[in-house]
Amino acid sequence: MKQLKRILLILFFLPLATINAQETKKIKVACIGNSITFGYGIKDRLKNAYPEQLARMLGEEYEVKNFGISGRTLLSKGNMPYIETQAYKNALAYNPDIVIIKLGTNDSKDFNWVYKDDFEADYLKLLESFQKLDSKPSIYPCLAVPVYKKGRKISAEVVTNEVNPRIREIAKEQGLKLIDLYTPMLGKGKMFPDAIHPNGEGAGEIAKIIYENLTGKEAVLVDQNFPGKKSDWKGFTKYSFEFNGKDAFVIEPNKPLVGKPWVWRARFPGWHTEMDSILVSEGYYIAYLNTNNQFGSPKAVKSWDRFY
Numbered sequence: 001m002k003q004l005k006r007i008l009l010i011l012f013f014l015p016l017a018t019i020n021a022q023e024t025k026k027i028k029v030a031c032i033g034n035s036i037t038f039g040y041g042i043k044d045r046l047k048n049a050y051p052e053q054l055a056r057m058l059g060e061e062y063e064v065k066n067f068g069i070s071g072r073t074l075l076s077k078g079n080m081p082y083i084e085t086q087a088y089k090n091a092l093a094y095n096p097d098i099v100i101i102k103l104g105t106n107d108s109k110d111f112n113w114v115y116k117d118d119f120e121a122d123y124l125k126l127l128e129s130f131q132k133l134d135s136k137p138s139i140y141p142c143l144a145v146p147v148y149k150k151g152r153k154i155s156a157e158v159v160t161n162e163v164n165p166r167i168r169e170i171a172k173e174q175g176l177k178l179i180d181l182y183t184p185m186l187g188k189g190k191m192f193p194d195a196i197h198p199n200g201e202g203a204g205e206i207a208k209i210i211y212e213n214l215t216g217k218e219a220v221l222v223d224q225n226f227p228g229k230k231s232d233w234k235g236f237t238k239y240s241f242e243f244n245g246k247d248a249f250v251i252e253p254n255k256p257l258v259g260k261p262w263v264w265r266a267r268f269p270g271w272h273t274e275m276d277s278i279l280v281s282e283g284y285y286i287a288y289l290n291t292n293n294q295f296g297s298p299k300a301v302k303s304w305d306r307f308y
């Protein structure tokens with residue numbers, strides 16, 4: 001009889017656990033692209049690159065990851081093909097629910113655009129690699145943003161008259177929703193300090209356009225003091241993120257001390273947190289970067305220097 005009761009209890013609670021797991025599952029968004037996606041030249045890139053700003057707009061139901069790599073091309077015969085990067089492999093392994101593709105700017109360079117006849121086939125191969133995933137993601141090709149200066153290796157004319165029309169046609173043929181990042185960014189050259197890469201404000205505009213295409217809602221920028229996902233830690237705000245592939249977080253005091261002093265953590269972040277809690281309550285920040293397997297080595301010191 002006791003055994004029967006145990007079985008009945010398990011059968012009763014199992015569906016509840018399954019429902020709870022489904023409720024907490026986040027919608028995973030993979031941002032594929034070049035330096036514009038990566039956030040090259042943006043002050044506080046980890047907080048202000050477009051994928052990070054998009055993540056804050058989308059909120060807790062979503063998880064957004066930045067798989068952008070500087071200088072990369074869509075063309076497989078280009079000088080730096082995206083499909084040869086570890087970021088591309090990581091994006092596939094991420095098994096995303098939504099894929100945002102923003103490639104094509106670097107393809108406009110003359111030594112890459114000689115292979116323009118391969119552009120459609122290479123784009124279709126990239127699409128197919130994500131379409132084969134178990135997650136069956138929704139894929140959104142993006143038009144390249146405007147280039148605001150002539151005479152560079154990256155060609156404004158090629159982007160406008162050749163790359164973007166090809167992307168538009170591919171999206172139409174494949175029945176995919178196209179995100180136009182070109183037209184809304186015209187006349188906003190001040191947001192592109194080097195004529196190619198957006199600053200933080202420009203990245204915010206890109207994030208707003210993508211958000212509105214994904215949700216159909218009006219976008220509102222969401223700012224915060226540090227990058228990453230916000231959560232509560234003993235009554236204080238915790239920001240969790242990745243830095244150069246390593247887990248990291250910052251815990252922010254409610255009333256920082258003058259000079260904003262920090263306490264640095266390199267391993268065992270959850271071990272005896274009583275002192276950390278006291279220090280944060282006194283106005284110290286807690287900063288953690290996982291250098292667990294490098295502790296004390298020159299590599300660890302370099303990681304911390306970059307993190308600082």
